[in-house]
Amino acid sequence: MLEFISQPWPWYISGIAIAFIMILLLLYGKTFGLSSNLKTVCTILGAGKNVEFFNFDWRTQKWNLYFLLGSVIGGFIASTWLQNNEPLQLSAATIRDIQSLGVSFDGGLNPAQLFGIEALGSLKGILLLVIGGILIGFGTRYAGGCTSGHAISGLSNLQIPSLIAVIGFFAGGLLMTHFLFPLIF
Amino acid sequence: MKGLKFILAGIFFGIVMAKSEAISWYRIQEMFRFQSFHMYGIIGTAVGLGLIAVYLIKKFGIRDTEGNPIVFRDKDKSWKKYLFGGSIFGLGWALTGACPGPMFVNVGYGYLAMLVVILGALLGTYLYGLFQKKLPH
Numbered sequence: 001m002l003e004f005i006s007q008p009w010p011w012y013i014s015g016i017a018i019a020f021i022m023i024l025l026l027l028y029g030k031t032f033g034l035s036s037n038l039k040t041v042c043t044i045l046g047a048g049k050n051v052e053f054f055n056f057d058w059r060t061q062k063w064n065l066y067f068l069l070g071s072v073i074g075g076f077i078a079s080t081w082l083q084n085n086e087p088l089q090l091s092a093a094t095i096r097d098i099q100s101l102g103v104s105f106d107g108g109l110n111p112a113q114l115f116g117i118e119a120l121g122s123l124k125g126i127l128l129l130v131i132g133g134i135l136i137g138f139g140t141r142y143a144g145g146c147t148s149g150h151a152i153s154g155l156s157n158l159q160i161p162s163l164i165a166v167i168g169f170f171a172g173g174l175l176m177t178h179f180l181f182p183l184i185f
Numbered sequence: 186m187k188g189l190k191f192i193l194a195g196i197f198f199g200i201v202m203a204k205s206e207a208i209s210w211y212r213i214q215e216m217f218r219f220q221s222f223h224m225y226g227i228i229g230t231a232v233g234l235g236l237i238a239v240y241l242i243k244k245f246g247i248r249d250t251e252g253n254p255i256v257f258r259d260k261d262k263s264w265k266k267y268l269f270g271g272s273i274f275g276l277g278w279a280l281t282g283a284c285p286g287p288m289f290v291n292v293g294y295g296y297l298a299m300l301v302v303i304l305g306a307l308l309g310t311y312l313y314g315l316f317q318k319k320l321p322h
Binding site: 117 | 188189190191192193194195196197198199200201202203204205206207208209210211212213214215216217218220221222223224226227228229230231232233234235236238239242247249250251253255257259260261262263264266267268269270271272273274275276277278279280281282283284285286288289290291292293294295296297298299301302303304305306307308309310311312313314315317320
């Protein structure tokens with residue numbers, strides 16, 4: 001059993017599981033959406049004192065922080081007990097493309113070159129992580145949601161604004177991948 | 186403890202995201218290069234089932250576990266904030282390969298440099314709050 005679930009999970013299992021989680025949260029009276037946790041943490045850190053946007057009762061969002069804590073634990077469980085030590089089955093075309101940018105495929109989930117501790121040894125490495133984070137935090141709050149809030153919850157509820165947001169996600173992602181990556185790496 | 190069910194749901198989410206490689210920078214690159222169906226399959230399946238579930242919840246007026254009706258709030262009618270905000274997020278998504286959920290799952294997985302991405306995301310969120318009134322929505 002453990003061996004069976006330690007293999008990489010196919011996309012349809014993942015899709016079904018994500019829909020299940022969204023429905024479960026609806027039945028708990030909540031909405032699946034993770035980026036609002038970033039706002040909640042800003043509020044807890046005291047951002048509400050100077051900026052009106054953060055002045056809300058963060059306790060109403062405690063449930064989502066629990067969910068977030070769980071997701072960290074889930075990541076730990078997956079890497080500690082559900083590993084199969086097989087390299088990621090990345091498409092050959094992607095391996096070739098990223099290698100031509102100077103990012104090597106090391107078989108893990110993420111290139112250690114960019115996300116391992118060694119990435120923190122260079123100013124460029126740190127800057128890429130910080131700037132990437134700023135874009136994510138700023139963009140998701142501006143758009144009012146991320147992949148979970150707009151792409152999953154919003155599209156499931158036939159929200160045109162969420163469709164516009166998802167089009168934006170891809171516009172930005174394609175721009176970064178195809179035009180900015182060759183300049184950055 | 187009231188929070189336990191949310192922690193358990195989160196653990197399941199973290200395992201699913203990690204085991205289906207949706208937290209992988211490589212997989213996000215593959216997606217933005219249209220070189221694999223994997224990520225489209227995940228999002229497509231989730232949305233397809235989500236559509237059916239939301240339809241059924243509305244049709245049968247299903248209530249939550251506390252007995253309250255499940256309400257779906259419509260998003261504000263606008264396009265600027267969704268397109269501009271969405272595009273800015275998309276830039277960061279492709280750069281780091283992470284969304285606001287997966288960045289945390291990745292920390293649990295052991296990619297500790299993602300903590301720097303999280304700090305950046307908190308800073309970005311704060312900057313949005315600071316400049317909110319000056320931005321086109």
